[in-house]
Amino acid sequence: MTAVIDPARPPAETPSVQAQPAVARGFGAVVRGYVALTKPRIIELLLITTVPAMFMAAHGVPPLFTAFATLIGGTLAAGSANVLNCYIDRDIDQLMKRTSRRPLPQGLISPRSALIFGLVLGAVAAVLLWFTTNPLATALSIGANLYYVLIYTLLLKRRTAQNTFWGGICGAAPVLIGWAAVTGTLSWSAWAFFGIVFFWQMPHFWALAMRFKEDYAAAGVPMLPVVAKPMRVAVEIVVYSWAMVGASVALWAVGMSWIYGLVAIALGGWFLIDAHRLFIQVSRGERIRPMRLFHVSITYLTLLSIAMTVDALV
Template sequence: MSMITEPPVATGPSAPNATEVAVGTRGRQSGGAGAVIRAYVSLTKPRIVELLLVTTVPAMMLAAQGLPSLWLTLVVLVGGALAAGGASALNCYIDRDIDLLMRRTKRRPLPTHVVAPRNALIFGLVLAAVSVTLMATFTNWLATVLTVASIAYYDLVYTLWLKRTTAQNTFWGGICGAAPVLIGWAAVTGSLPPAAWALFAVVFFWQLPHFYALAIKYKVDYARAGIPMLPVVASVRRVNLEILVYTWLTVLSSLVVWPLGMSPIYGITAVVVGAVFLLEAHRLARRSSRGEAIKPMRLFHWSTTYLTILFAAVALDALI
């Protein structure tokens, strides 16, 4: 199935010019200091940062078999938030051409000219540099290398290349999305045992049904911007199949964690919330295949709840 065609779209971000900078300056002047601060905060995509930290802290607790040192936890939280925020700001800079075309993103700071592109670029680079400096100074080489690799992969490999060229962008982009689990674990122990990789697998596979549900909701948006998300370029049957496969892989990965030193507190939680997650995925696939009205955001929101509850169980298990 070919991708829906729309008017030509630039295939890559262009360098900021004097007009962009001037327009951004006017936007800042008209919006006031408060609006500008909120715009810079929004460049970091706080909801994504929050979700990443939800997985990082429990992973650190499990690695420490209890509470890691408060100082280390603070460093990893701040460093991780800055890394994720910096990578997101750079993502906004790179994607400003397509963000302007999508209803979901056209009100972001760059398309609305509240922040000038050059300023967003500098902001993202500074956040990334500070995060790496923190990790290098107060953690260890493994956690630092993983942090650098995650930022570079997200912006240079995923945003610049994969997102714009392949329907498998969500799959390969999941590597950096699941990296905070490894970074948190590595910061505590300096190593990555099987339990760390099992948690990584949970988050990695979880991202597929989570973001496919979002892509179904905004299918027209992605098509307009020329982004080959799976729901844009593939049949409904193919999308449903991948949602089901990756939901099952998510739940199975969560169960693999159980025998790796976890108690029934985690195991029973994983079974219960996993069953509900599977139920929602099968419900969406069934209604979609029948041509009935679907609510993909129901699966999207439940998947967030699933991950939060599951990692809360990881943290509780580590404490007990």
Template sequence: MTQTPVAPTSVAPTSAVPPPAVRRSSMSSLRAYIALTKPRIIELLLVTTLPAMILAAKGLPPLSLVISTLVGGTLAAGSANALNCFVDRDIDAVMRRTGHRPLARHEVSPRAALIFGTVLGMVAVLLMGLATNWLAAGLTAAAIVFYVVVYTMLLKRRTSQNIVWGGAAGCMPVLIGWAAVTGSVAWAPVVLFAVVFFWTPPHFWALAIRYREDYARAGVPMLPVVATPIAVARQIVAYSWLTVASSLVLWPLATGWLYPIVAGVAGGALIVEAQRLLRAVSRGDAGKPMRLFHFSNSYLALLFVAVAVDVFVTR
């Protein structure tokens, strides 16, 4: 908030510009609220939304629809992430990976974070309903509730399969994007949903291997905390194969010749990375789980870019 200037008492008037300390405080507060939304996670969600819209429209949808859907998706993801930070503020404070988050550092009060996340969610659902359709809005609301209630509140602290089932919330953008364009859901977005669903465990378990001690200290039973390294690596390989297999199902349903080439090559590389981690763990080595984590990000982005490009190249 801008400070109201005090009337000058000397000949030389004071500046109406807020003092530097106040400006820094305002900017710090803004950065804290932005951090609550976890912008890096939102970027990945949007990468899956737009290609799904392009595939549904068999070309570029109206720009106004794209903007409305992406803005609504950003607000919805920001809402879910902010509410996740509110619920997890106790464990975030004891984990090295999350100790910098605004609630853990007391940069935002829990009450303010709860209000902020709730308002963002309400605005997101209303925007999606008015600017696209109410099916897309309903799916948006379901994604927020599923992530906050099912994953964060019910599964995360109770089962090692938390990210498997809770990760379904991160699959919703493909259904939302498709529904925003068509007003319905079809098999093609369901297949894309399955791709993201199977991709999530190896992606997140690779990160959880790196921060295993963090999760153990916080009492969160991520699979790498409760299972042996080789058992985790084997499941990562299994889910990587399921990811690639499900990605190829899209070819006969909705794409031309370009997509399966990219899906096959990128999928092969994903399996190689997963197998490399398994071999390292089998030798008693810690391996390089973050290499797989970062590559899995690139894999998913490349796959969905191929979905979009294929529409324009092969139509």
């Protein structure tokens, strides 16, 4: 994520994979396997940004039915995209230690069953959002899922080191979906929040990719830390971290109070210190600890989202 990688290599040229032995298929294990395919931890991060977007759009507590339906529909939609991602990436998942114990590489769930499961989740999500929110929120959800599966997973992930950048569009989409579900429109505040989450994804995922670079290299995935020198990765992490903090200040300028502003500046300073710490470690040839920044990024986004919600309520 130190072999030489050809970023233009299509998915069909992924190194051959030896089948994994099937694991026990008890009912409980299979149910847990289906849940694991949806990648619940990723869904949690998406919901962390959807909730404050709805509160901000409503300038307080959003309509409870709309909020509940949006969260359920968003969970199903994100789960669908993640399941289909697991289906498409089942070959390279077997090659990476970090993902080799997922249900498909382990033989717990068949590829056909996973494909059907993912498509059904997506269809149910679209129908639910259509009847409980509005056309804009539904269209944004469907568009984000199609982009993630068709553009990011099938077209970009195995072909370009900029996969994380372009994939950041669908990763930040829940902000717009939550906002649109409440108002039926999108404002400058919604786009500023979108920018925060979009730029946040580069330091977040590239820190993780630095830690698991060998995994991505073995699977032939040209993540930036695989194909670029550590210094370039560190520089880009710093650049996008500053862009993220800039977007957080822009959100303050277009519609938030001093409550959010003070928290955004404090959290942004904390994040930038850690991003620059990683840069210094790389520039000095020291042992790098990218997972520190990875965990800081999760805490940052969580606390910033809480600050947005509190600001909207106050």
